[in-house]
Amino acid sequence: MAIIERPAPTASILLRAPVTPSQSMGIVRRPVTSTGWKSWVFTVDHKKIGIMYGVFAMFFFIVGGVEALLIRLQLATPDGKILSADLYNQMFTMHATTMIFLFAMPMAAAFANYFLPLQLGARDVAFPRLNALGLWLLVSGGLILNASWFLGGAADGGWFMYSPNSGPVFSPSNGVDFWTLGVQIAGFGSLIGSINLIVTILNMRAPGMTLMKMPVFCWMILVVQFLLVFSLPVITVALVLLTFQRSFGATFFDVAQGADPLLWQHLFWIFGHPEVYVLILPAFGIISEVLPTFSRKPLFGYPFVVFSGASIGLVGFGVWSHHMFATGLGPISVAAFSIATMAIAIPTGVKIFNWTLTMWGGKIWYSTAMKFAIGLIVLFTIGGLSGVTHAVAPSDTQQTDTYYIVAHFHYVLFGGMVFGLFSGFYYWWPKVFGKMLNEKLGGWNFWLMVIGMNMTFGPMHILGLQGQPRRMYVWTEARAGEGLFNFGFWNRVSSLGSLILAIGVLLFLINVVHTTRKGKPAPLDPWDARTLEWITTSPPKEHNFDRIPVVHHLDDFFHRKYQEDATTGAMVQIATGEQLVRDEEANADAHIHLPSPSYWPIAIAIGVGTLGMGVVYGVPIMIVGVLIILGSSFGFVLEPSVADDIDYDPPMSGGQETKELAPLG
Amino acid sequence: MFTTGSKYCFGIAGLGSLGAVVYMVLVNPSDVGVLALLGIAIAMSLVGGVAQFTGDFDVDSPNDAVTANVVAPANSMWPLVLAVGGVFLLVGMTTDPIIFILGIVIIIAAGVEWALQSWAERASSDSAFNRFVRERALTSLELPVFVGGGVAIIAVAFSRIMLAVSPQNGAILFIVLATAVLIVGFLVSLKSNMKKSTIAATCVLGAVVLLVSGGIAGFSGNREQLVSAAAEDHYSHKDCEASESKYFDKNSENAVSMKSGVTATIRVKDGKLTAQLIGIDTQVQAVTVRRSNSTTILFRNLDDAQYRLVANLGTKKIADTGVEEEIVDCTQMTGKNQTQALILKISKPSASSGPYTLTVPGLEGQEIAVVVP
Amino acid sequence: MRLRRFGLGLAASSAMFLVGCARNAPQDTWQPKGDNAQKINKLDWMVFPLAGIVGVLVFGLIAYILFRFRDKGQALPTQSHGNPAVEIALTIVPALILSVVGVFTFKGIFELAQTNDTEMVINVTGQQWWWEYDYPAQVVNGVEITQPIITSGQLVIPTGTNVLLRETSRDVIHSYWIPALNGKKDAVPGRINLLRIQADKPGIFAGQCTEFCGLSHANMRMEAVALGPEDFAAWIANQQRNAEAPAQATLAQEGEAVFLNQCIRCHQVNGLKKADGTAAIAAPDENVYSGAAPNLTHLMSRNTFAGATFDLLTSSCRKNVWTASPEEFGSAYLKGVTTDCLNQTDLRRWLRNAPAMKPMYADPIKLARSDGKYRGMPNLGLSESDIDKLVAYLSTLK
Structure with missing residues (x-):
């Protein structure tokens, strides 16, 4: 019985196995298996995390879509009876929340996670475990948000959650509590992810890849992450205030205590407007990859596209009050924000022109990915032009909170963002899963979505200008107007369109199932692509690249395949993509270290x-x-970043479960 | 020399006797506490003696067992700290609960540190690795605690200073402070080869200044304005006579709602009382206040004398006694070019229980009618 | 050939669009009926065609490119990275177009915000889920309002007069919007927001709350009624009267008793006296969270009830008012709700169980967070005979 034991003599210690750092530190063995559910749940591999982001987002795309269908079903007839007023209010609140926070942002994160390291020529993101943390926080937030459906009703204050209607008196169920917490938690996930991606882009580009030789997709993701870093703290502050107001009796928005409810709106939209660009810029990035590939021509005016993206991001922070033209800001503020809003149309217009001119003089291959990209240009332009009409503040006072706005932002977000994401699905599916999505089904998918989308949201322009406000659980014959083309007609067209749209999306899912079952294996370079993610196998190996590529050009992969003939000036193929991939495999790096999976x-x-x-x-x-x-x-x-041998069972077995990948080649 | 265990025992014994002396001098020489402390001192000296004699109760190990084969334990301050914690505990028991709690915290902290340190010393035969193990385990515990404590100290010290100085001086002070921090940081970043000790000294100096000024501010109490404001209750005044406290909050016009579109602004200028309504370009003598609606009315005094705005809102019957009592609400005394807010919520129309008026004591015969439709 | 088809399609779709706009929807934003809405409409007529032209040019270009540069087996194009001159031109041209739009927008914003030509002031208060209007004492076009007028649902204004609405809210944010007269302006608690309206001709103009305001947001409507000078004077005169007690020993008098027993808790009727002869004063603040309920003194002078959601007029009588020519409109409207025009069905259903007709937070058990106070009208559990009596009484409130 010693109060303090003396250190044992060295001799006796030597009898035991040598103690290593990780063994003393790791409380539990690392989940190092490379197959089974554990290999997904505890993974830190950016590709697996990217796929999980995608699956999560797709699931909630369907949830949000079903919510939208219910809304359209309710509004197909006057005085609809499908949903009660309470349920309808929950439905449109959760439709927006789901689509923005649980579909659009995660799906962009899916693309960013998967393709950023691949396009940059990196083996993983900068902080792989933080990457996993971001994903799981998002899942946690998503579950809390949707748990409210089963725990007394979802949030019913609209995704904008204007105070005081979101206060405890006016929204007495716990829905808004779940909403604030869910969005906060998902927001933490995005914030962590954005810092991770910024560091990855700034520090982990392949040798030779200067920022101006970086693919536009990476640029747009970089801009988006900066937008998130600066805007998410604002919404977090607002949500914390609201949580305190609801749960702990604070009075931040209480007029009787000398507060001003507009504080919430300012905080919300300082986040909310940049958020719009958070949603759209990844899609811009995707089609900035797709259009050059299928036009067989570099992006027209690469620096202009990059800097217009950056300036959209910057000016995006200075236009938030255009969501508040009707709140009584006073003419000076309204005029300033009106002009700023018009100004943001200029860089957006630059992008449209550059994409259009990218196709000029090209050799256009109408693949499904390309169709969706062109769809984005056209539909986003319509949304952009209607956006200009409500940059005119007096006109906006007639349009805001009517279906005209609903039409506008669905053209921008569905026609813009969703079409961009679908373009990305078709373009990168062979890269991620090694199989080609069926192009024929893809064509049907595209055309049904175009028709459905225009039928659903096109008539909303007319409805809005005829004076149908948003967020109403019923519309009435008394305000519907006369003749054939009244509210009733356009509402029915819109509801019918939403069904067609749903069938279009369903076709995509069918295509996915079909491809998984019977799809033909993808060639290594199916699209004659231009960027680095195609210089490895499909799907990529766990370590992405056998050899870290050295970059000499923008569109380096293309320039490895083609060279300009010195005499004629024509592009001559010197290698196929397949050859290049084999060449990389033959010259693989030895000793590739990758971070190990983690429970934490x-x-x-x-x-x-x-x-x-x-x-x-x-x-x-x-x-x-x-x-x-x-x-x-x-x-x-x-825990150390790399698992110890002792974590493997049996240790040092070699083969598939080694912590270090065996030297290749 | 002393063995480790005996150090601990003798430490407690020494501090126990010291405590007993202090207790005798400060509290009561014949108290039972003295006996308890002396008893501990005696008991621990005995145990310490035994420990010393037996080589920490390990008869197998020779006293001078430090050989080349064995890693010598590093010097440790934790026995001493643990003993100090014990003293705090005992002193706290008899005097102040806060000291008692402090004792518990010190004991827990020292116990954890001691346990982890001794565990780390035995972790392997490689002392460099042991050091690494210790740092890895302890830094992750210490760092959050230190950072948390540091933040708490800074927050408390800053808030004491902010509460003690006037708002104007406070603004200047903190602008100067922030600038100083920025300049120092800039200089440090310019001279990247600056000695670590210099930087450390600067930081320590800053911390000491902060602590000392925080302490002084804490003891000197809140500024006079806050004290009287707390006594007066900013917005609701029971007493609206002209003779009441002359105090006014110099910056009350900074309240958020006062920047919004308020219902009316009541002005005193050249001894005349007028009302200005948003959207109406002329001065009026009647204000419509909507029933049951929180309504902000601003009172702006443009004269030299101090005034307050009083709202006379009819009478109400006290339920128990049946006595009619006047309902009055008012702003604080408002100096020249100052603005005060009055937030009214009137639930009965003026036609039934009015008339309601806004008056200013000291300006007789002038009033603004309040119409509640 | 292809271009012609494209042109035909364009013409067809724009025709569809115009037809869609041209129908007579009561809240059509493209049918201004007053000066302010007209100003907005002029801006619309500038920016919409401009956007349309830009759109047609861009889509034309895209269509041309898609056709011209499709893969016909041509050689790989030159890998040109762009043309700075074109880029800069394509930046400057939209900037120029937008600055022209910006100048007119600027002008429009300040014109619509001016208040120095106001001829009449009306206070507008939103609450869940109806609008209250009060007319402060003032002289309008020579007609003097001596007693403040308080009404709800229908806003009555004189034609050709610049009316300034001073909006606020008692609970959450609402938005006041009569598309034919001006754009919308939010009613924000704690703030006074200003909205100018002016109507050229007599008529009735529909509106709808356009800021999401909770459960029954869809059922928060309003109508603006513009009357010629004489009709407006008559309306003012009527509104300043107190309600007259119903004749002795009529069903209406029994209805008054029911009213005094139930409705008076929230609804004021000016001039109503209790059995002991003292004035009956409603105390909505004790029962309703927003602290107000519509003043019913002249219920039958308005054509709607429950936040202008339901008609007090039968559909044929309503049609007579809504389709009346500007010359006849005043007299049609001032007739009010006559006994044969009263929409008994809806009024009785409302009295029977209000929350069933218009969703409201009217269940006292669920209102712990609002101190047990209702948001909206609860089900009063009236008997059928009480309802008969009340309807008889209410129809005397002209």
């Missing part, structure tokens, strides 16, 4: 989710959440 990201996310539920359901649950977060954080901090 998902554990922290579970803790954060529990903490969030605790805010609604009481302090004991909060304490459990905090303890989980604390414990997992220490686990996160203490």
Whole structure:
């Protein structure tokens, strides 16, 4: 019985196996298997995380789509009876929230996660475990948001959640509590992800890839991450204020206490407007890759596209009050924001012209990806032009909060963003899954979506200008106008269109199933592509590149395949993509280190989710959440990035489960 | 020399006797506390003696077992800290709960540090690795605690200073402070080869200044304005006579709602009372206040004398006594070119329980009618 | 050939669009009926065609490119990276177009915000889910308003007069919008927001709350009624009267008793006296969270009830008012709701169970967070005979 034991003599220690850092530190063995569900749940591989982001987003795209269909079904006839007023209000709130926070942002994150390292020539993102944490926080936020459906009703204040209507008196169910917490948690995930991606882009580009030789997709993702870094803190502040107002009796928006409810609107839209660009710029990035590939020509005016993207991001922070033209800001503010809003149309217009001129003089291959990209240009232009009509503030006072606005932003977000994402699906599917999506089904998918989209949202322009306001659970014959082409006609067209649109999206899902089952294996370079992600196998190996590529050109992959003939000036093929990939495999790097999977990201996310539920359901649950977060954080901090041999079973077995990939070639 | 265990025992014994002396001098020489402390001191000296004699109760190990084969334990301050914690605990038991809690915290902290350190010393035979292990385990515990404590100290010190100085001086002070921090940071970043000790000294100096000024500010209490404001309750005044406290909040016009489109602005100029309504370009003598609606009315005094705006909102019957009581609300005394807000919520129309008026004590015969439709 | 087809398609679709716009929707934003809306419409007529032309040019270009540069087996194009001169031109041209739009927008904003030519002021207060109007004492076009007038649902204004609405809200943010007269302006609690309206001719103009304001947002409507000078004077005179007690021993008098027993808790009727002869004063602040309920003194002078959601007129009588020519409109409207025009069905359903007709937070058990106060009108559990009596009483409130 010693109060303090003396150190044992060296001799006895030597009898034991040598102790290594990770063994003393790792509390549990690392989940190092490369197959089975554990290999997904605990992964830190950016590609697996990207795919999970995609699956998550697609699931919520369908959820949000079903919500939208219910809304359209309710509005197909006057005095619709499908949904009650309460349910309808929840439905449109959650449709927007789901589509923005649980579909659009995660789907952009899916593309960014998967393709950013591949396009940059990197083996992974800068902080792989943070990457996983971002994903699981988002999942946690998404679950909390949607759990509200089953726990007394979802949020019913609209995704803009204007105070005081979002206060405890006016929205007495717990829906808004779940909403604020879910969005906050998902926001933390995005924030973590954005810092990770910024560091990745700035530090992990392949040798020779200067910023101005970086693919436009990476540029747009970079701009988006900066937008997120600066705008998410604002919404977090607003959400914390709202949480305190609802759960802890604060009075930040209470007029009787000398506050001003417009504070919420300013905070919300300082986030909310940049958020619009957060949603659209990734799609711009995608089609800036697709259009050159299928036009067989570099992007027209690369620096203009890049800098217009950056300036859209910058000016995007100075136009938030155009969402508030009717709130009584006073003519000076209204005029300033009106002009700023018109100014943002200029860089957007530059992008449209550059994409159009990229196709000029090209050799256009109408693949499904290309069709969607062209669809984006056309539909986004319509949305952009209607946007100019409400940059004119007096006109906007007639249009805001009517279906004209609904039409506008669905042309921008569905016609713009969703078409861009679908273009990306068709373009990169062979890269991710090694199989070609069926082009014939793709054609049907595209045309049904174009027709459905225009039928759904086109008539909304007319409805809005005829004076049908948004967010109304019923419309009435008394205000519908006379004749054949009244509210009733256009509402029915719109509802019918939404069904066609749904069938279009369904065809995509059918295409995915069909491809997974019977799709033909993709060639290594199916589109004669231009950027680095195609210089490796499809799907890429865990370590992405056998050899880290050295970059000499913008569109380096293309320039490895083609060279300008010195005499004629024509482009002459000197190698196929396939040859290049084989060449890389033959000259693989030895000793490639990759980070090991970890339990802690998902554990922290579970803790954060529990903490969030605790805010609604009481302090004991909060304490459990905090303890989980604390414990997992220490686990996160203490474990080394690379798993120890002892974590493998059996240790040092070699083969598939080695921590270091065997030297290749 | 002393063995590790005996150090601990003798430490407690020494501090126990010291505590006993202090207690005798400060509290009561014949108190039971003295006995307790002395008893601990005696008991611990005995145990310490035994420990010293037996080589920390490990009879197998020779006293001078430090050989080349064995890694010598590093010097440790934790026994001493633990002992100090014990003293705090005991002193706290008899005096102040805060000292008691402090004792518990010190004991827990020292215990954790000690345990982890000794565990780390035995982790392997490689002392460099042991050091690494210790740092890895302890830094991740220490860092959050230190950072949290540091943030708490800074927050408390800053808030004490902010509460003690006047708003104007406070603004200047913190602008100067922020500029100083920026300049120092800039200089440090310019001279990248600056000695670490210089930087550390600067930081320590800053911390000391912050702590000392925070302490002084904390003891000197809040500024007079805040004290009287707390006593007066900013917006609701029970007493609206002209003779009441002359205090006014110099910056009350900064309230958010006062920047919004308020219902009316009441002005005193050249001894005349007028009302200005948004959207109406002429001065009026009647204000419509909507029933049951939180309504902000601003009172702006443009004269030299101090005034307050009083709202006379009819009478109400006290339920128990049946006595009619006047309902009055008012702003604070408002100096020249100052603005004060009055937030009214009137639930009965003026036709039934009016008339309601806005008056200014000291300006007799002038009033603004309040119409509640 | 292809171009012609494209042109035909364009013409057909724009014709569809115009036809779609031209129908007589009551809230059509392209049919201004007053000076302010006209100003906005002029801006619309500038920016919409401009946007249309730009759109047609861009789509024409795209269509041409898609046709001309399709893959016909031509050689790989030159890998040109762009043309700075073209780029700069394509930046400057939209900037120029937009600055022209900007100048007119600027002018429009300040014109619509001016208040120095106001001829009449009306206070507008939004609450869940109806609008209250009060007319402060003032002289309008020579007609003096001596007693403040308070009404709801239908806003009555004189024609050819610049009316300034001073808007605020008692609870959440609402938005006042009569498309034929001006754009919308939010009613924000704690703020006074200004909206100018002016109507050229007598008529009735529909509107709808356009800021999402909770459960029954869709059922928060309003109508603006413009009357010629004499009709407006008559309306003012009527509105300043107190309600007259119904004749002795009529069903209406029994209805008054029911009213005094139930409705008076929230609804004021000016001039109504309790059985002991004292004035009956409603105390909506004790029962309704927003602290107000419509003043019913002249209920039958308005054509709608419950936030202008339901008609007090039967559909044929309503049609007579809505389709009346500007010359006849005043007399048609001032007739009010006569006994044979009263929409008994809806009024009775409303009295029977209001929340069933218009969703409201009217369940006292669920209102813990608003101190048990209702948001909207609860189900009063009136008997059928009480309803008969009340309808008889209410129809005396001309």
